Amino acid sequence: MSTLVYNANDVFEIAKRIERNGAAFYRAAGDVMAEGESRDLMANLAEMEVQHEAVFASMQQGLSGTETEETLYDPHDEAYAFLKGMADKYVFNPNEEPGRGVGLGAGPLDILQEALLRESDSVVFYEAIKIMVPEKYGRGRVDEIIGQEMGHIMLLNKELERLTAKAGA
């Protein structure tokens, strides 16, 4: 289990790692998808995750020397505890590798289900980050990313419905 006491720098590092893992997942997933439409979706989502990582990197670079080490404040300790639990699951668990869900035998429907889980976890994770990250560190930009991840959920769900209907036809 991690022992980090989170400062803004730590939080952005975790967020970057999540996006990096997400991009790697979508690239691996694209290789599995047979259809052009599905492959394109995976490629687009991978690219968007790369952009998200860049946003978090930019926010991290905006931190001053003292801000880098300043412990983030969570008045109720709920978001902090939640964040720590999620980080342990995603960042410090060596079993949670980017390729999870794109193993041998994973088909398009499995991949889309896994992608939905990942995107869902990202949304809730970033909601926790938003609670703890002050406005001056770029909370508004986290909000934008949350909105985009929610858009990913809709895209993935549509694709899942399309392929499921096709499989049943």
Added chain:
Amino acid sequence: MSLFFNPREVLEMAVQIERNGKRFYREAANTVKEERLRGELGLLSVMEEGHEAMFQALLQQLSVDALGAEWDDPEGEAAQYLQTFSNGPVFDLERSVPPELVGANANLDGILEWAIGREGDSILFYTGLKGLIPSAGDKAKIDTIINEEMGHVALLNRRLREVAGK
């Protein structure tokens, strides 16, 4: 595909989410033998009841001052996102508690993992719901609930690690 965009339906879903959660935690508390966890599950049930009451209050406010008329979603994005939850695999509102989780031989790991999943689903739904609500004060109420649900996840995760470590 026709989309629902009826504030009443959305808030009624939120009420149902909390009602399902309350019932699950109450039944799980009756199943679990360990006293501390029983107490915690009982407390979670009470907290979900509080959330249910908050959403009921918003529903009543809808009736009284036509709050729904102010809800605005010009691109339909919030409606689409919430629609994902009403009939998609991300979240199944109709999914009842698996009987094996609250029966005599209930598996503690299973109970905790299922609860964590449902709490996460709640946060996802309320994140979308928040985007529709025009009033800053009401948004803040949803934020409080989201924060509390995160606390639930953190507590359940801690217990799950303890159970796994035994």
